[in-house]
Amino acid sequence: QVQLVESGGGLVQAGGSLRLSCAASGRPFSTYDMSWFRQAPGLEREFVAAISWSGSSTYYADSVKGRFTISRDNAKNTVYLQMHSLNAEDTAVYYCAARWTTVRLRVTQGEYDYWGQGTQVTVSS
Numbered sequence: 001q002v003q004l005v006e007s008g009g010g011l012v013q014a015g016g017s018l019r020l021s022c023a024a025s026g027r028p029f030s031t032y033d034m035s036w037f038r039q040a041p042g043l044e045r046e047f048v049a050a051i052s053w054s055g056s057s058t059y060y061a062d063s064v065k066g067r068f069t070i071s072r073d074n075a076k077n078t079v080y081l082q083m084h085s086l087n088a089e090d091t092a093v094y095y096c097a098a099r100w101t102t103v104r105l106r107v108t109q110g111e112y113d114y115w116g117q118g119t120q121v122t123v124s125s
Contacts (some may be wrong), residue, residue: 001023001025001026001114002021002025002026002027002032002098002113002114003024003026003114004023004024004032004097004098004114004116005022005023005116005117006020006021006022006094006095006096006116006117006118006119007020007021007022007023007119008020008021008102008119009093009094009120009121010071010117010120010121010122011049011093011122011123011124012037012086012122012123012124013123013124014086014087014088014123014125015086015087016085016086016123016125017082017083017085017086018039018083018086018121019080019081019082019083020036020083020094020096020115020119020121021078021079021080022034022036022078022079022080022081022082022096023076023077023078024077024079024098027076027107029077030053030054030074031053031100031101032053032098032099032100032101032114033050033051033052033053033098033099033100033102033105033106034051034070034072034079034096034097035047035048035049035050035051035070035096035097035098035099035105035106035112036048036049036050036070036079036081036094036095036096036097037094037095037096037097037106037109038090038092038093038094038095038121039088039092039095039118040089040091040092043092043113045095045109045125046061047061047107047108047109048060048061048064048068048081048094048107049061049064049068049069049070049081050070051070051071051072051079051105051119052099052101052105052109053074055074055103056073056091057070058070058105059105059107061107062091063089064083066085066094067083067085067086068081068082068083068084069081069082070082070106078095081094082098083121085125086121086123087123088123088124088125089123090123091121091122091123092120092121093118093119093120093121094118094119094120094121095115095116095117095118096115096116097112097113097114097115097116098111098112098113098114098115099111099112099114100101100113101114
């Protein structure tokens with residue numbers, strides 16, 4: 001079992017930045033690939049970014065590429081999502097997710113085994 005707790009959400013003006021954190025506990029953090037997903041009101045949950053267990057591989061949704069950066073610190077059992085140039089379309093509840101590491105990073109929510117409770121990000125225009 002892996003427990004995930006997100007933090008760092010809040011209200012930010014368009015063009016601003018936020019950094020989300022996801023703290024993990026339970027099984028060794030370095031054995032899991034990690035991802036961020038988000039869900040806006042009335043929409044389905046969508047993939048945002050993923051990072052491999054070592055941090056050597058990352059993958060981003062086109063909508064956030066160049067603006068968001070996913071990273072991890074295995075010594076702190078934490079994954080981060082640094083978000084820049086935020087706009088109203090980024091408003092959503094952001095979730096971190098974990099799955100046992102595989103060769104290829106996964107981008108669909110059904111492929112992840114563990115989820116946090118989510119943190120709200122609201123971008124005002």
